[in-house]
Amino acid sequence: MKLVKIVALTSLGASLAFVGGCQALGAAESASSSNPSFQESSLPGGGLALPENERIHLSTNQKWVAAEGHLSDLIRLQWTADRAKPAISWADENGNDKTAIVSHDKANNPEQHDHKHISIETTMSPTGENKDELFTRLEIPYDTDVAEIRTHSSNFNVMDGILRVAAEGKRDIEFAKTGEDNATTPLWVLRTDSGEASGNAADANFNLIRYNDAGEAVDSALSVTRDAGNVGIGTKTPESKLDVAGDSIRIRESRTPASVNSPGNQGDIAWDDNYIYICVAKDTWKRTELNSW
Incomplete structure (x- = not known):
């Protein structure tokens, strides 16, 4: 591969390099003569x-090989200052960025932690606080060896595998109905509460x-509860293995x-x-008689 032509656009302070063989050069010259x-x-x-x-x-027939200079990277965006942000937008x-x-x-803010990520960005609501x-x-x-993919104000589907919800506060998986203009109303939420893990598997129930x-x-x-595994029905603070905040338990059959x-x-x-039966040991039953009042 060799450099065959450089066209300098001095008025725009830039240059273009056409790389290829003689056939590519002829095509480039033809294109430049027929197109603006x-x-x-x-x-x-x-x-x-x-x-x-x-x-x-x-197009390329090159492999992605570091020792040879990654010749297959036909587009390379590079930052040359520590806070620069190369982007495709x-x-x-009307020329307004949307994605x-x-x-x-x-x-941008030196007081923030280093971001070190690639991000997909879209505009906020045109009528919201952070318009467009x-x-x-x-x-x-x-x-990083393991990339923790993060989302912000986003909904997404996982077809298979593992879905992880991580946060410093409460962690929710929400089942909702969709209304007008894609507004959602929650129906059910799976949540670990906002308590921080303080040891002995306490909090974050x-x-x-x-x-x-x-x-x-x-x-x-x-x-x-995460510490004792107590199950509560109608209560967030179960105090026994099964704690029912109600006035009845039903065994249908x-x-x-x-x-x-x-x-x-x-x-x-x-x-x-006529009776209530309780198994007090393996294959050992006792009963008590039921009476009307």
């Missing part, structure tokens, strides 16, 4: 603009929260053990029209 030249971009920051409806076609018909893919090392501002929706960090039609939380229909030695495990409970 590059022009200065009208978007903020200027730059070079191809004539409208023209396109760039890049998409603009609407972008950005990679950078450090945040590009906002990171998905970010993937680099310089699990809750299944139900919501009314207005999207207001009603109660914790089911909860499990009746059953009559055939004898005191019928198969059963300690703690099994059964009932019929």
